[in-house]
Amino acid sequence: MAVLARASAAEIEALLAETKPPPGHIRLRGPEIGLVMVRGRSGGAGAPFNLGEMTVSRCTVRNEEGRIGHAYIAGRDLRHAELAATVDAAMQDDAWHDALERAVIAPLAAAQEHARAALARKAAGTRVQFFTMANMRS
């Protein structure tokens, strides 16, 4: 779910189009938009506090095999939430799990890992060593 949440609906759709489509589904709840209150911790590790809200889409589906899939995805893309819920439902079935893992999750995870590595490389390129003058009067 973490991988599906970080991908875009278009990326998921493109990968699903190249594999055997997961079973059809009916919507049990949503897709709908709401909010999640994001919490931080005072001082970074202390008592929690409410930082502010973020938009989130959620969807619950039941597929033709009777599996229930849930998705909560940052943002307002309802299609994204429904796709993720569909994949979530299908992946609870062992027969589907490995196929979708290979066709959808693994390539998305690899792309996300690649993007993370690229960002880390950029940040590392701005690594800095400052030198302060020991004592300006000496």
Next chain:
Amino acid sequence: MAYVAVKGGEQAIDAAHAWLTEERRGDPRLPEITTAQIAEQLGRSVDRVMAEGSCYDPGLAALAVKQAQGDLIEAAFLLRAFRTTLPRFAASQPIDTDAMQIRRRISAIYKDLPGGQMLGPTYDYTHRLLDFQLMEMSSAIADPPPATEPSPAAESAMRERIKRVSAILAHEGLIEGDGVSDDPPGDLTREPLAFPAARDLRLQALARGDEGFLLALGYSTQRGWGGTHPFVGEIRVGEVTVEIEPPELGFPLEIGEITVTECQMVNQFKGSKSVPPQFTRGYGLCFGYSERKAMAMALVDRAMRAEELGEESIAPAQNIEFVLSHCDNIEATGFVEHLKLPHYVDFQSELETIRRLRREAAAFALHGRREAAE
């Protein structure tokens, strides 16, 4: 006297709004700006609107910026209004800034802090000269020089968890800890603020507070109005994962990432009868890349802890009620700007009062002269 409702003026209001739409569009011979362009190219505006609108959604914030013609307080207002139309599904697990994917991380107190310092995409060290090349479309601009290739070791170090500087100082016991508490925090969007507000509510108010107001208050503490001798222990900017635990699932779920800025301000503390001298801290955390805001927030957070730490509380920044009652720019703009609405009835009554007082004063003066003459 309470505000008295007015009615009428519909036609004039419609015409005014039609003109506003035209003004917003500007010269129709120029291409219309898209919200995607705003989100991509005016990211700092979008970040500020998300922070002060207290709603993380770059697309919506970009729309608000476009609709408000770049008026960021109006845009934050639009975002706040929109958020009230949505149900709240859940509260997240507290975000873990230790696990942030770091874009920028600096410390003013340690040269060689573990994990290193990364400047990231900063305006620091620029010369603040207008870049006239930006007046041209970027196709006319030469590619920027390629970034220095980091060593493989530096790159792999970036992939590890980078501990907050407070955790490093804590090893020596020279800095106050964060304390341990998992009590559910108060929420000022659900319950009205009561004073003195606890730190969880103060941090929530500061995180959505006006950057300019907090900047000025933070500045005032540096100039002696509640001095706290601050050092930037650490500033970090980057992406953190947001996790929720929906009740119907019963296990935590990653729903995506958000960009946040965190500031650890380290401050002197003389100590008290029960506490040895040590460093204390102020904390800043806000949505987006908003370093100035996070720093100002950390200064004001520390200043508001004066009473808790047994310090004299004399300056505006240390006054919890003063800060929290005035840091919200949506509330402030509402009350200030309502003054321009028709106040005819209030004013008439004031006018009556002034006239009566003057009549009485004139009668008294006349009476006094007569008495003196008699």
